[in-house]
Amino acid sequence: MRSSVALLVLLCCGVVMSVLRELSTKLAEQSVELKYTQNRMSAVENQLEELKKQNEVLSAEIRLKASQKQMEELKRETEGQALELITLQTRVNVTESQVSELSRENEYKIAFSASLSTVEAATTTGPFNTDFTLKYTNVFVNIGKAYNPETGIFTAPVRGVYTFRFSISGNGSTSVAVGARLFKNGRHVVIGYCQQPSHRVGTTNGASLLLEMGDVVYVQLYPMTQIFDNVNYHNTFSGQLLFTV
Numbered sequence: 001m002r003s004s005v006a007l008l009v010l011l012c013c014g015v016v017m018s019v020l021r022e023l024s025t026k027l028a029e030q031s032v033e034l035k036y037t038q039n040r041m042s043a044v045e046n047q048l049e050e051l052k053k054q055n056e057v058l059s060a061e062i063r064l065k066a067s068q069k070q071m072e073e074l075k076r077e078t079e080g081q082a083l084e085l086i087t088l089q090t091r092v093n094v095t096e097s098q099v100s101e102l103s104r105e106n107e108y109k110i111a112f113s114a115s116l117s118t119v120e121a122a123t124t125t126g127p128f129n130t131d132f133t134l135k136y137t138n139v140f141v142n143i144g145k146a147y148n149p150e151t152g153i154f155t156a157p158v159r160g161v162y163t164f165r166f167s168i169s170g171n172g173s174t175s176v177a178v179g180a181r182l183f184k185n186g187r188h189v190v191i192g193y194c195q196q197p198s199h200r201v202g203t204t205n206g207a208s209l210l211l212e213m214g215d216v217v218y219v220q221l222y223p224m225t226q227i228f229d230n231v232n233y234h235n236t237f238s239g240q241l242l243f244t245v
Contacts, residue, residue: 108158111240112147113140115233126226127176134180134219134227136237147239153218156211160244165206166219169234170227172198179222182207185215193222202234208242 114136117123126132135152147154156162170178177195181188182205192205209217219237221227229235 108144108160108241108244110144110146110157110162112142112144112154113236113238114138114142114147114149115140115229116227116235116237117229117233122228122230124171124226124228126221127224128221130223131181131220134221134235134237136219136235138233144241151218152237153216154239156213156215156217158241158244159212160210161208161242162211162217162239163206163208163242164217164237164239165204166192166237167202167204167235168192168194168227169200169202169229170225172196172201177222177225178202178227179225180219180227181222182217182219184209184211184217191222193225200228210245 115138116125116134116136118138125134133152135149137149139147139149142149144157146157154164164182166180166182168178168180170176173195174197177193178201179191179193181191183189189209190205190207192203194201194203211217217239227235
């Protein structure tokens with residue numbers, strides 16, 4: 001009886017040991033599989049992390065390219081605006097130059113015209129032995145007040161090119177001619193001179209002159225000549241500023 005029990009116990013122990021060995025083997029296999037699975041999980045996680053980093057880099061590159069594109073567009077817009085600004089500045093400079101030129105022209109409006117006599121009665125001037133400055137006292141226009149009718153002298157108020165013209169008229173004579181000369185600062189410029197034995201005789205002359213500020217221009221009766229005038233104003237003296245320089 002005891003031997004049977006002992007045998008049974010031994011058999012049970014063997015079975016248990018066998019089961020334990022099988023369980024141990026399976027546990028070892030599962031442990032290996034778990035470790036393998038963990039390694040795979042770790043590898044997957046590493047791959048995911050790497051993909052995440054790559055995605056971040058790609059996103060950064062995309063944002064950088066977008067920013068670069070925006071910068072290029074802004075650069076083109078800025079260059080376009082700069083060109084427009086230069087164009088506007090050029091137009092402004094041209095306009096300012098034109099305004100300045102117009103202002104200069106408007107600032108110096110110089111023109112005069114006058115005749116010799118203010119009386120309706122016929123008058124004869126000359127002859128004299130020397131040059132005689134003619135005073136054109138009947139002023140038609142005197143813009144800028146550069147002409148002085150009391151002296152017959154025009155004084156340039158600004159440096160520029162001026163044009164002058166005078167006309168003379170007289171009675172025909174075999175002994176006395178009709179003549180006058182235009183002077184600048186005491187120097188003869190041009191002359192008007194004519195003579196015939198009878199009837200009325202007349203002529204005109206003139207010149208454009210570069211005058212400095214303060215230069216004077218006037219007309220003088222030529223020595224030993226005479227002129228005649230009446231209400232028809234045959235003898236005149238005119239001048240005007242063409243442009244400043």
